[in-house]
Amino acid sequence: MEYKESHYSLRCTACGAEYGENGNGFLLSCSHNHPPALLRTFYKEKLEIRNDLPGVFRYSNWLPVRRIVNGIECPSVYRSTGLAKAAGLDNLFISFNGYWPERQAFIKTCSFKELETAGVLGRLPENNNGTIVVSSAGNTGRAFLKVCSENAISALIVVPEKALSSLWLPENSAEFFRNRTVKIAALRGNADYFDAIRLGRIISSMDGFFAEGGAKNVGRRDGMGVVVLSAAEAIGVIPDHYFQAVGSGTGGIAAREMSERLLNDGTYGRRIMHLHLSQNEPFTPIKDAWENHNRSLKIYADDSMDDYDVKMRINSMRASVLSNRKPPYSLTGGLYDALMYSSGHMYGVSNEESMEAGKIFYETEGMDLDPAAEVAVASLFQAVKMERVKRKDIILLNITGGGYRCFKKDNEIVYIKPDIVFDLKDIQGNSSAERVGEKIALLYEKVYI
């Protein structure tokens, strides 16, 4: 691949310090002494669209990548007629991230999380020989499971046990999985995404493993930003409004960053894209903080706490992938700043409302949606009702997942079993690193001292 690491630099959103990409391609934070802040990518050239490169790599001069990773398809962007009419909108564009052959949508894991893998795995040097640790509530895990298997990249996917039903592969990808570059660790019992993050953090501090980095990884955010790039290319302008359901809010930060890059680039006009982000009730920490004009979030993420009330609320959400207890909201360059920059809005959507929105989408557009995408559709109806968008505004609706039923009808899929199961007590207390270390050593048949 001809793009070298020199096609971008990393800048701290707090102090402005500038960094070149380091040797292992995974610089995640600024080394200066200040409160937490995200690094952001700055690309040296204007956006160049490369039709000769596969999938999302058509945008690779605006991705922090040094190699091509195969099998990652672009979203399908189209102008809606059915849903647009139902919502009373003239210029509604849908970015469909999933499987829908009639719409040229071929993301086989049926989730936009696959886009993240392009930036994260493309950022790895060719000679990387560590194992990347990815903690997931389900969809991100499935995306890394498929792409790492197909490209023979060593990965350990960490999920709560209840997310195992999300870990499936199309049968032809499962062939690659049998090469076993990817292993699965599950966390038993009442574990949620946050517990998986804790376990992932313990493992990634061990020799031979490194953390994917979540929202801090510019590769993850810029990969998700492909939604905005592909929409601008298809529509011809930066949209006025952007709708997405969020758990961590990383997709919202990514959309702000990519739209701001496009604004500075000028090819697709110079408008600010307003963020409209939604969460699934009854667990809506980002919406609660934003509506109270508060930069700090209520603390749900105490390592020693096993908060029953929070778990109950999370367990009652239809869109469980939206249940992040510690989203990157407060830090500099994070979601609070993204909402401020874009004069954004937050929405809370009930289970009933999201189910109804999914039904309307199916009736008007003709495809099944992921529950999180249904939350986003419901928020669009709320925004119209509240007159936060006008009939003629150019609106981008990010359907972050869909076409599961359609894909499973056309294709055989294989559910992947965990290689190792942890208990919640394994990750609690002072000797958690030792307990986890022993199990991981057995799994990899190595001794970590």
Ligand SMILES: [Zn+2]
């Ligand atoms: Zn800094």
